[in-house]
Amino acid sequence: MALTTESEEKIKQLIDKFQNKPGALLPLMHAIQDDLGFVPEEAYPLVAKAYQLSIAEIHGFVTFYHHFRRKPSGKNILHICRAESCQSMGSESIEQYCKDKLGIDYHETTADNTLTLEPIYCLGNCACSPAVMINEKVIGRVTQSKIDQIITESKVKA
Amino acid sequence: MSYKIYIPIDSTALSLGADDVYKAIQDEASQRKINLQIVRNGSRGLFWLEPMIEVETSQGRIAYGPVTIDDVPSLFDAEFYLGKVHSLSHGLTEEITWLKNQERLTFARAGITDPINIEEYEKLDGFQGLKNAINLKPNEIVKIVTESGLRGRGGAAFPTGIKWQTVLDTPGEKKYIVCNADEGDSGTYSDRMIMENDPFVLIEGMIIAGIAVGADQGYIYLRSEYPDALKVLNQAINIAKEKGYLGKKVLGTDFNFELEVTRAAGAYICGEETSLLESLEGKRGMVRYKPPLPAIEGLYGKPTVVNNVISLATIPIILDKGAKYYADYGMGRSKGTLPIQLAGNLKKTGLIEKAFGITLRELLYDYGEGSATGKPIKAVQVGGPLGAFIPESQFDMPLDYETFAKVNAVVGHGGIVAFDDSVDMAKMARYSFEFCAIESCGKCTPCRIGSTRGMEVIDKIKSGVEVEKNEKLLRDLAETMVHGSLCAMGGMTPFPVISALNFFPKDFGLEKTDAKA
Numbered sequence: 001m002a003l004t005t006e007s008e009e010k011i012k013q014l015i016d017k018f019q020n021k022p023g024a025l026l027p028l029m030h031a032i033q034d035d036l037g038f039v040p041e042e043a044y045p046l047v048a049k050a051y052q053l054s055i056a057e058i059h060g061f062v063t064f065y066h067h068f069r070r071k072p073s074g075k076n077i078l079h080i081c082r083a084e085s086c087q088s089m090g091s092e093s094i095e096q097y098c099k100d101k102l103g104i105d106y107h108e109t110t111a112d113n114t115l116t117l118e119p120i121y122c123l124g125n126c127a128c129s130p131a132v133m134i135n136e137k138v139i140g141r142v143t144q145s146k147i148d149q150i151i152t153e154s155k156v157k158a
Numbered sequence: 159m160s161y162k163i164y165i166p167i168d169s170t171a172l173s174l175g176a177d178d179v180y181k182a183i184q185d186e187a188s189q190r191k192i193n194l195q196i197v198r199n200g201s202r203g204l205f206w207l208e209p210m211i212e213v214e215t216s217q218g219r220i221a222y223g224p225v226t227i228d229d230v231p232s233l234f235d236a237e238f239y240l241g242k243v244h245s246l247s248h249g250l251t252e253e254i255t256w257l258k259n260q261e262r263l264t265f266a267r268a269g270i271t272d273p274i275n276i277e278e279y280e281k282l283d284g285f286q287g288l289k290n291a292i293n294l295k296p297n298e299i300v301k302i303v304t305e306s307g308l309r310g311r312g313g314a315a316f317p318t319g320i321k322w323q324t325v326l327d328t329p330g331e332k333k334y335i336v337c338n339a340d341e342g343d344s345g346t347y348s349d350r351m352i353m354e355n356d357p358f359v360l361i362e363g364m365i366i367a368g369i370a371v372g373a374d375q376g377y378i379y380l381r382s383e384y385p386d387a388l389k390v391l392n393q394a395i396n397i398a399k400e401k402g403y404l405g406k407k408v409l410g411t412d413f414n415f416e417l418e419v420t421r422a423a424g425a426y427i428c429g430e431e432t433s434l435l436e437s438l439e440g441k442r443g444m445v446r447y448k449p450p451l452p453a454i455e456g457l458y459g460k461p462t463v464v465n466n467v468i469s470l471a472t473i474p475i476i477l478d479k480g481a482k483y484y485a486d487y488g489m490g491r492s493k494g495t496l497p498i499q500l501a502g503n504l505k506k507t508g509l510i511e512k513a514f515g516i517t518l519r520e521l522l523y524d525y526g527e528g529s530a531t532g533k534p535i536k537a538v539q540v541g542g543p544l545g546a547f548i549p550e551s552q553f554d555m556p557l558d559y560e561t562f563a564k565v566n567a568v569v570g571h572g573g574i575v576a577f578d579d580s581v582d583m584a585k586m587a588r589y590s591f592e593f594c595a596i597e598s599c600g601k602c603t604p605c606r607i608g609s610t611r612g613m614e615v616i617d618k619i620k621s622g623v624e625v626e627k628n629e630k631l632l633r634d635l636a637e638t639m640v641h642g643s644l645c646a647m648g649g650m651t652p653f654p655v656i657s658a659l660n661f662f663p664k665d666f667g668l669e670k671t672d673a674k675a
Binding site: 022023024025026027029030060061064065066067068083084085086087088089120121122123124125126127128129131133136137138139140141 | 169170172173174203205206208341342343344345346347349350382383384385386420421422423424425426437438439440441442443458499500501502503507508509530539543573575576577578581586589593596597599
């Protein structure tokens, strides 16, 4: 899939912005993802050329980090914490409930494109487990009814 | 007449609806024509009471919690804004036993004020440590830190002063201070709390570190899972710059210090210091060989202090009150205090800063009041996903680095996750391997491959396939990982696995009764 002219322009602007910054790849990839919602593979050659790196290095970098998405997400992203503290408070049943209710597994998006489901390993909200994060908002002591509410709201926000 | 009310903006308080409570209180107040002055403060870490709102009275601040939007009308009916009694009232905040019995040094200010109000920070002894430090020679600062006995609070417990001394003694035009804020251990949130609730104390600690070792650039490597902390830190850094604490000529001295936050990208391994440095340099977070130590060849090959948030945030009080003041807390070689985080299946969870030496039982039952589900606590995991599972028979151990090390457990970053008796420890052991497989950087074979093989071996044991042979294989694999991995990811994943196997063999379907330690 080719980049739109607009996306390509944006990526080039960001490449210029971080050109002289030490350790540029980390802030650059965040900026691209914040803007486009993911890091398109078509950006790799542009970055590689500007920063004198190989495309393989860019690919290696992006794929190392769980945070960077290589394809667009749904309009909302629901992260479910899978770590120990949340497990001790029943996160597994929350996980299953979400998957069943949405009919998708982790790293998948609902057919209506409203919600992408992702695992996450600790939100630092371990005093109020189980926890999930909808977009950038953390929700503590999650119950099935709170999940219902999140899903309903995400359809409205879509 | 206006009444002063505090409603927290800490992300755990927000995760329980603190913003909704804030809006409901504002609406109710305007309907009743009551003039409130609302301060969005941090959290004191009494998370079982969050959202906890406070009212300023002539006697002190009075706490109400946990408050939901449904409680708001009745709070107004009771005239809570005058500090009057309500069923959610807990009296004076400072007198709540849970808080009163703590020894808050690093967390002295957290939750009291608006986190980014720098004048309030200064009023509460903020920047006193820095003001002392600028009148000392670098050597003298490092000596104070060494004498305080402070050890790395990220988990490795390496003496902070010795690390600083190495960086100070290594010649170099350019040196760096790197704050490890990649707090990925489940059950821990003290770094997050410092960054969201008292960001200036971290900034102050980093400036002092810079003066001490001769570094003029600092980075806070912050996990991407903490968007609220990112906002607060960036605001606080800008404010500190405007006030002359950061940038060129700090407080009119010849010392310069620049500070910025770098967002990490969701890799647990980047909490390991060499992997963190690789990531900060814009590379894959692959673990480096040591030596060379980062203190000698760290970021971009330059001498670098890499310290955890809590270690750095503890520096200001040590420089303010002196090494002895800090070292007088604690026991043995574990000096000072530890911000302990109670998490998981407990009735009362939250932050407890105490001198080293408190026992797990006191923490779990006196503070935690037992499990949230009301069932017996079967095990706790201390120190994150690489920490051992500890059975009830060891709950009387005092929390200190050496005592824990003796039983192959770790204090780590001070997080305690409790599990009730419904937990399947074989499943937890399998999860430890799964987590390692997901998060391994892939450099060392025992970690990269062993984690996946470990899951398979546990599956075989659980389904009764050649049980004896596979148990032996599992122990052998664990030993290979311990000795054949460069860092703690592969080297410590066996800790939870083997502790689960030793203490809870029944959960693995092994024909032994669960061992007493």
